[in-house]
Amino acid sequence: MNAVRKPVYLDHAATTPVDARVAARMAEVLRSETEYGNPASTSHDYGDVAAALVESARTQVAAAVGANAAEVIWTSGATEANNLAIFGVSRYYRDRGRHLITVRTEHKAVLDPCRELERRGWEVSYLVPDKEGLIDPTQVAAALRPDTVLVSLMHVNNEIGVVQDIAAVAAICAHHGGAWLHVDAAQSVGKCPIDFAGLGVDLMSLSAHKVYGPKGAGALLVARRGDSGGRGRVHLAALQFGGGQERSMRAGTLATHQIVGMGLAFELASTLSSMETARVAQLQQRLWRGLAALGGVLRNGSATRSVPHVLNVSFEGVEGESLLAAIRTSIAVSTGSACTSALAEPSYVLRALGRSERLSESSLRFGLGRTTTEGDIDTAVAVLTREVRRLRQVAGAAPVA
Amino acid sequence: MNYNELTRRYFESGANVGELTGPGVFRGAAGSLEGGTWVQFDLQINAGAVSAARFLAFGCPHTIAVSSWLTEQAVGHPAKPQLAEGVQGLRARFAVPVEKMGRLLIIEDAWLAAAAAAAAALEYGESTHISHERK
Numbered sequence: 001m002n003a004v005r006k007p008v009y010l011d012h013a014a015t016t017p018v019d020a021r022v023a024a025r026m027a028e029v030l031r032s033e034t035e036y037g038n039p040a041s042t043s044h045d046y047g048d049v050a051a052a053l054v055e056s057a058r059t060q061v062a063a064a065v066g067a068n069a070a071e072v073i074w075t076s077g078a079t080e081a082n083n084l085a086i087f088g089v090s091r092y093y094r095d096r097g098r099h100l101i102t103v104r105t106e107h108k109a110v111l112d113p114c115r116e117l118e119r120r121g122w123e124v125s126y127l128v129p130d131k132e133g134l135i136d137p138t139q140v141a142a143a144l145r146p147d148t149v150l151v152s153l154m155h156v157n158n159e160i161g162v163v164q165d166i167a168a169v170a171a172i173c174a175h176h177g178g179a180w181l182h183v184d185a186a187q188s189v190g191k192c193p194i195d196f197a198g199l200g201v202d203l204m205s206l207s208a209h210k211v212y213g214p215k216g217a218g219a220l221l222v223a224r225r226g227d228s229g230g231r232g233r234v235h236l237a238a239l240q241f242g243g244g245q246e247r248s249m250r251a252g253t254l255a256t257h258q259i260v261g262m263g264l265a266f267e268l269a270s271t272l273s274s275m276e277t278a279r280v281a282q283l284q285q286r287l288w289r290g291l292a293a294l295g296g297v298l299r300n301g302s303a304t305r306s307v308p309h310v311l312n313v314s315f316e317g318v319e320g321e322s323l324l325a326a327i328r329t330s331i332a333v334s335t336g337s338a339c340t341s342a343l344a345e346p347s348y349v350l351r352a353l354g355r356s357e358r359l360s361e362s363s364l365r366f367g368l369g370r371t372t373t374e375g376d377i378d379t380a381v382a383v384l385t386r387e388v389r390r391l392r393q394v395a396g397a398a399p400v401a
Numbered sequence: 402m403n404y405n406e407l408t409r410r411y412f413e414s415g416a417n418v419g420e421l422t423g424p425g426v427f428r429g430a431a432g433s434l435e436g437g438t439w440v441q442f443d444l445q446i447n448a449g450a451v452s453a454a455r456f457l458a459f460g461c462p463h464t465i466a467v468s469s470w471l472t473e474q475a476v477g478h479p480a481k482p483q484l485a486e487g488v489q490g491l492r493a494r495f496a497v498p499v500e501k502m503g504r505l506l507i508i509e510d511a512w513l514a515a516a517a518a519a520a521a522a523l524e525y526g527e528s529t530h531i532s533h534e535r536k
């Protein structure tokens with residue numbers, strides 16, 4: 001990376017820089033002579049002090065998403081939370097049924113556990129979203145079976161930013177009676193309101209590093225309410241065993257400083273959310289107007305049912321790898337390709353929306369966030385305008401009107 | 402993906418991008434847009450030697466860089482039906498991953514098509530030949 005002039009960072013959907021206030025608080029905990037105890041140590045004050053920090057953070061996280069503190073189970077991140085939800089429910093309820101429902105555009109942290117369950121003999125229904133990436137709740141209703149034990153549906157899509165109608169799906173699952181609803185909300189906090197209790201969701205995965213908190217911290221919300229349908233509370237089989245932490249649902253010594261950082265990050269997110277979202281929405285409009293002026297630029301996902309923090313576009317007439325190579329010293333964004341080898345593979349999310357392989361590969365995901373400025377947007381538009389025009393000229397493409 | 406200095410330089414400079422027209426111009430193309438790689442070369446031949454060369458390419462940075470470099474190497478040399486450097490040599494020179502060998506072969510096909518068109522036309526006394534259209 002150029003040490004003099006850093007690329008403009010427009011990849012907040014991948015991860016966010018740690019908020020300075022969060023980093024400072026975490027450093028305090030790490031340096032403290034009284035806060036380093038094991039939160040599980042109940043025999044001395046060091047443990048009690050650390051446990052109090054953990055419980056305070058639990059309250060902060062719960063408050064930010066409309067949950068009860070007792071519903072927060074700490075994990076290492078959203079991936080672990082997704083695994084705990086999917087494998088935990090499937091293992092606990094395996095005698096009730098062996099069918100799951102999810103969506104083709106889910107994150108790999110949901111799709112891969114589902115694939116693993118298929119290898120173990122489970123059946124998984126993969127719903128196909130419409131061209132904007134949205135699921136009609138009636139699709140879930142139609143896919144439910146008597147032996148369905150779990151529906152896993154993300155709230156905000158990480159690649160295209162669309163927001164699914166979680167409340168409607170939750171109502172359908174509650175009516176079904178036997179299918180629990182898990183929601184991957186890693187991209188939601190700080191971008192749109194979340195009311196865990198009000199939505200009627202049973203399980204929800206959260207991540208700290210998407211919200212200006214530290215990497216390596218996350219949580220699974222496990223609803224503790226009963227319901228009028230008489231199906232009671234959702235239960236999980238533990239996936240790891242050791243010290244009985246987190247009510248034996250997730251054994252292992254808690255990382256106090258990470259958890260403290262996540263708690264503060266979530267508190268800040270809920271405080272700043274509405275103001276920040278309005279500002280980011282203006283920036284996204286500025287970015288979209290600038291890129292659309294190029295011509296031959298297609299927006300991926302819904303323009304109306306999405307968070308403004310994510311803008312995914314495809315550029316006609318340019319090859320994906322060349323596009324990324326041309327801009328990477330100036331702009332840090334994610335590409336529509338997963339470069340797992342020298343040969344890129346087009347985004348499965350964009351392919352599920354019906355985009356061609358070529359357009360999927362020549363797409364970019366812009367992740368806007370707290371640190372994004374108008375100057376960043378203008379730089380990105382200027383660089384992309386110059387490089388897309390150049391690459392189209394190299395390809396001999398006629399100028400796009 | 403990382404690219405060596407030569408690849409970056411020719412990818413960014415885009416020397417000899419474009420098309421040639423007029424007498425003594427011969428064109429060859431290979432690949433397809435849908436397949437992800439398409440290359441076209443125009444060679445202008447005067448007195449049996451290449452006097453100008455241009456290229457168009459839809460493809461990865463290696464494809465663009467190698468195509469650009471080949472046009473630069475060709476000027477002043479006889480129009481032979483072979484690359485200035487073989488595919489394996491190009492792969493080493495531009496540090497092209499083995500998975501991308503197919504793209505170098507598309508470049509070679511486009512070049513040979515242009516050179517073959519020139520050779521055939523010169524043999525039969527034609528002055529211009531456009532052998533391929535964009536797919």
